[in-house]
Structure formats: C-alpha cells, structure tokens
Amino acid sequence: MSDLKAPVAVDSDGSEAIQRTGVDSRPAATREEALELYEIQHTVDMIRSGGYTRVALQFPDELLADSSLVSTLLQNSLPDVCLCTLADTSLGSCCVDEVAASHNGADLIVHYGRTCLSLTSRIPVFYVFGREPIDTMDCVEKMPKGDVLVVCDAPYMYKIGEIAGGLRRRGVGSVVESRFDVPGVYVPGAEKRRPGRVWDLEGRPLSEYNILFVGQESLTLTNILLTQRCRTVFSYDPLKRVLREETMANRHLARRYHMVQRARDADTIGIIVGTQATGYLGLIEALKTLLRRARKKFYVFTVGKLNVAKLANFPEINAYVLVACPENSIVDSKEFFAPVVTPYELLLAVSQREWSGDYVTDFGALLSEIENTSVVEDDDVPHYSLITGKLMQRRHVDAQGSGGEREEESTSLVVGVDREIVRYLGSAGAEYLLSRSFRGLGHDGAEEEEQTEPMVAVEGKSGIARAYAREPRD
Secondary structure (H helix, E strand, O other): OEEOOOOOOOOOOOHHHHHOOOHHHOOOOOHHHHHHHOOHHHHHHHHHHHOOOEEEEEOOHHHHHHHHHHHHHHHHHOOOOEEEEEOOOOOOOOOOOHHHHHHOOOOEEEEEOOOOOOOOOOOOEEEEOOOOOOOHHHHHHHOOOOOEEEEEOHHHHHHHHHHHHHHHHHOOOOEEEOEEEOOOOEOOOOOOOOOEEEEOOOOOOHHHOEEEEEOOOOHHHHHHHHHOOOOOEEEEEOOOOEEEEOOOHHHHHHHHHHHHHHHHHOOEEEEEEOOOOOOHHHHHHHHHHHHHHOOOEEEEEOOOOOOHHHHOOOOOOOEEEEEOOOOOOOOOOOOOOOOEEOHHHHHHHHEOOOOOOOOOOOHHHHHHHHHOOOEOOOOOOOEEOOOOOOEEOOOOEOOOOOEOOOOOOOOOOOEOOOOOEOOOOOOHHHHHHHHOOOOOOOOOOOOHHHHOOOOOOOOOOOEEOOEEOOOOOO
C-alpha cells in the first residue's frame, strides 16, 4: 500500500478572495447546486447523529462566495445548533484550523474543499470534499493506453470510480484507482489508522504505471511530480477539458536543488510554523537540534499565511524552513528575498548525504531521518558554494545555537565610543544592523568623534502640505 495526502496551494494574504464570485471563476452556486455540491443533507444527518451543538464551518478562499448560502441551508435544518464560519484560516486552508474553531468553542469542524488530511489533536472534523462537475467520458477518451493509476483532486473524488470504469472498458491497460482512507468523522485519538489517500498496486512497482491526475494545476500536481516515481504523469483539467503530459519534473527538481544549495550557504535560518497538524511541535524541536549540531543560528516564526511582505521584514534571515503539512511545505519562493525550503531539504543542506531526488514529507519519517543523519560540525572546514563559486567559511555558532563569541555570562549591551552595537549572543539582527550603510539619524555621514552624543529630537513642521504653519501665506 502507498499513500499520498491531497494537498492544496499555500494561501495568499486573502485579498483576492473578497473579489471572487465563486470557485475557479464560476458563478456562485444556486440553492439546488449547493445542496449537492456541499452535501447538505449528509452533513445535517452527521451533526444530528453525533449530538454536536457548536459547529465551525471552514471554507477555503475559493469557496467563500458560497459560505453564506451553505450556512443558511444548514441552519434551517439545525435550528438548535450554533454555526460559525471560519472565513479566514490562520494558516493554509487545507489544514483544519483548530485554533480559530476553539476560540468559538466548537465541538466539531466541517472542513470544505481540498484538504491535506492532516491529523487534528483536539476537535473532531468532518470532511466535505465537494462535487465539482466533470465530463468523465471526455477524460477517458483522451487518456492514452498504458497501465494507469487514477488520482483525483478532492472535489472530483466522487467520480473516480466512473473514470476508472471507463478506462477499463476502453482497454487502456491495468487500471488502479486511489481512494481516501478517512472515517466519516475523524475523532482525535479514536482512530488508529491515519487519514490519507491510498492505493494498492498488487505488488507491482509504481514505476510501471502512468499517473492520471484529475484536477486543476496546483501544488497537488507539483507534489505528485516531485514525489512519485512513475513512468509519466498526465493531468486532466475538467474546466478546460484538456489532457496534457507533464514534463516539468526536471525543472522543478533543478529549482528545488538550487534552494537546497542556498540553504546550505545560509548562516541564519528562520523556522516558520505553517501547520497545526499533530506532530509539528516534535518536528520543530528536531529541526532546532539539527541546526545546533550544524552550528547555525535559528529563529522561530509564526506568521500565518505566507507572503513576500511578511518575510521581507526579516532581512537578516538567510533562508527559511517551512514546517507545514506534507504537500503544503513545497513553496515556490522565486519572489521571496530568501529561499523557503522543506524540512527534508534543510536536512540535505546541512548533511553530507547525496540527494537522489526523493522527498520525505511525513512528520514521523522526517524525525527518523533527522535522528539518523550526521552533519558537518567542524567550523574550521570551509565548503564550496555552488551559488557563489567560492569557498565559504561558516560563522562560529556555539552548541546552543546562539552564534557569536560572547563574554562570560554578560547580560548588558556593550556600546563603544564609535556607537556601534557589539555582537551580543550572536544576534542576527545586531549583525545585520552593523552591515547596513544606514543605521539611524545621527549615526551616518558624521565623523567618528562627532558620534559621541545622539541627535536631539526637534519639533518639525505642522499644518498641511500646501501651507505649513510657519510659512508665509499669500
């Protein structure tokens, strides 16, 4: 058996969602469409049978246009149940937002749309994948012959049996369909099996199969290209009714390898908390230990949804590692000022192992990999940078991860006569401040002997730009 979580792209800052009219630019759902698309009656029956009284409805940005209608339809059938809508999730919309739900005292979360099926730790969750329209016969007729594993994005999973059956009738070859292994309601601690996407190839290797991915282009597809060693990946877009052979794997791998090399050159690492899934705290602690062994400085950030502006506030950070759900951790960071890598890529960056192109995304497997990997701990040994083409010497960082040479138990900030902040406890912010050409008024452009006293604050101009108070008026 193999498994693959169903991912979703990392959310933007949410500003685009306000202007959207529906899913993937389609009009907002009508009442009749919403009853089927959002499985209203099934959800009502589940809430009643479970005796839930406070239910949080979590929608991704692309489904917010229908959230009011869905809430109204559920409330009409559940007048005694308190419903609340989580319109703006704390992190990626594929992860269940337990923090926001707990703030509303929810005893159940109904999660709509694409999901990574990450485990929750406190609140039960019920998944509604949706039922987006698709012309299954068009998909079947366009798929070339060959043994095939059918993988559908969450909104099209309800049609996977019909697609697989059509391919078998066409005689394309051996056909295997994936499925979601998830209980009706996932209760933390009550289920022994881990929710996820599974398939059975009956002992044959995946390298003998083609993969047919049904869904729009997204990080779901990117993750399949990077992690699954199959013959060929074909994707079918139900909206455009287009089947294409994906040939971007080598380009993606080259880009990720470039990120690994940039992370290898980095002295200061930012650990970004990007999920609330069970096990993320253990992985963060393991990454801290790994970075201490590699003698790199690190900081932990919780920034919610990633965007360029947020991370640009920390220019002293050389690289970031995103601790997110298995597929959501792969971020295209071309626009970011520093690379954003996965925990496994960071492991490759600080270790001596060769990269085969494989990816490890499961938290448990990552913990095992980190514990069994040796890192370069000799500060005196430089390494050759594939980015700069030069030998690079790492900065000294003590075993606790707080870089820089420091005085014995010094607790005061040392300021010299030249007003420069001395590196204290390896502070990356202080080191970056020293390297800047501008460090504040009264500290730049003046001779060293003139910097003994700070500038005195003076009252500035008042009024409006067209006529300040102290200026003559016509």
